[in-house]
Amino acid sequence: MSKTTHQNLFSLRSVLEKDKLNGSNFLDWYRNLRIVLKQERNDYVLEKVLPEKLRSNASHAVYDAWNKHYNDVVDVRCPMLATMNSDLQKQYENVASPIEIITSLKAMFREQARTERYQTVKSLVECKLPKDAPVSPHVIKMMGYIDNLRRLDCPISQELATDIIPRVTAVKL
Secondary structure (H helix, E strand, C coil): CCHHHHHHHHHHHHHHHHCCECCCCHHHHHHHHHHHHHHHCCHHHHCCCCCCCCCCCCCHHHHHHHHHHHHHHHHHHHHHHHCECHHHHHHHCCCCCHHHHHHHHHHHCHHHHHHHHHHHHHHHHHCCCCCCCCHHHHHHHHHHHHHHHHHCCCCCCHHHHHHHHHHHHCCCC
16 A cells, blocks of 8 residues: 555544544434545445355455455444444444444434434525525535435435526525
């Protein structure tokens, strides 16, 4: 690994270490985790299950792929646990799969996501362009709400987004 790559990993991991998962910040923590893992090329372990056993006659290529996946699971699981508060660490320290940890956390913090979704939709619908204000920052703000809904697994169709933005920006023109 080059020195530059190592420095990038450190700086991105520090984002996770700065804001440990504490129960009220799951959505932000999860977004940061995915960013870090994508940069490390390990984000697939949050979606692809590691096969439990290899056949005894597995080829070297299959064994090498399984071994890489196993090592990536460890490389993801450990920082996940390290960036949780101690109560959550205790709850998940014996769970081997990052997929199982994330699935459980999503279920645990579902209500938090529901509340954030509601607030975002409300803000989007109530967003009005102030009289004599520039349109561009207002549209960017609205696009931020739309992107936030996408992040919360509640995407707005392109057609609806295209309908909403001009309607709201034209109110005070």
